[in-house]
Amino acid sequence: MNDALKTYIKQYIELESGMQELVLKKCSSLCAQCTSVCCDIVMCVEAIKSPFLKLVHQQADQFDEQxxxxxxxGCSLKQGRPSVCYEYFCDNQFYFQPDDLHAEILQTLGALLHHATKDAKSDLPLEDIMQEEDLDLLDFQQLESQMAESLQALDIIRTFYRDGTLTEDARNALKLIQIPEEFDTPAEASAQR
Ligand code: SF4
Ligand code: SF4
Structure with missing residues (x-):
């Protein structure tokens, strides 16, 4: 693994951990009472097919066929979950947000991994590159810049959740984050990609 990939994976873990912490705070009370959990093995499988995600989580041996x-x-992957696992929020999660701005911010939060990894090889995101040896050959300049935008957005969202602050500059920084196409279920999104 080359140094650029090592550095990128470190930042990826920082981003994913930060997102996970905020998503948990915002969504876990509703998810804990949910009777139709949106996790689906179709998405879990992506985490063992993707060489990039395997490098991140290193838990492929814990995959259960059932x-x-x-x-x-909950999810036993501490990190390296497919990005679609973060992108999807059911209607209830949006309904219980205090207002439209909070709903918009939640959707942006869920899109940060997607944004950081998009277009790694032509229009393929990093997790969809299926040859591990290709990862070392990528041009990390663009990926690093997308990662910097996602990490900046994570800081902004953290501050917003802490004290409600969202300056004009912060709003503009959040607008840089590309929101993926919406699907009715995360498994449907996973199947389409
Ligand atoms: S996001 Fe919605 S559907 Fe998925 S587990 Fe949480 S409450 Fe249930
Ligand atoms: S969060 Fe994703 S990887 Fe984890 S159990 Fe749910 S669907 Fe599977």
Whole structure:
């Protein structure tokens, strides 16, 4: 693994951990009472097919043929979950946001991994590159710049959740984040890509 890929993976883990913390705070109370959990083995499989995600989570041996990575206490992948697992929020999650701005911010939060990894090889995101040796050959300049935008957006969202602050500059920085196409279920999104 070359140094650029190593550095990128470090930042990716920082981004994913930060997103996970905020998404948990915002969504876990509703998810804990959910009777139709949106996790689907179709998405878990992506995490063992993708060489990039495998490098990130290093937990491929914990994949279960019946349940994927879904355990009694939630997802057993600490990191390296497919980006679609963060992009999807059901209607209830949006309904219980205090207002439209919070709903918009939540959607942006869920899109940060997608944004950081998009167009890694022509229009393929990093997690969809299926030859591990190709990862070392990528031009990381664009990926690093997308990663910087996502990390900046994560800081802005953290501050917004903490004290409600959202300056004009912060709004403009959030507008840089590309929101992926919406699907009715995350499994449908996964199947389409
Ligand atoms: S996001 Fe919605 S559908 Fe998915 S587990 Fe949480 S409450 Fe259930
Ligand atoms: S979060 Fe994603 S990877 Fe984890 S159990 Fe759910 S669908 Fe599978």
């Amino acid at each position: 349940n994927g990575f879904l355990s009694a206490t």
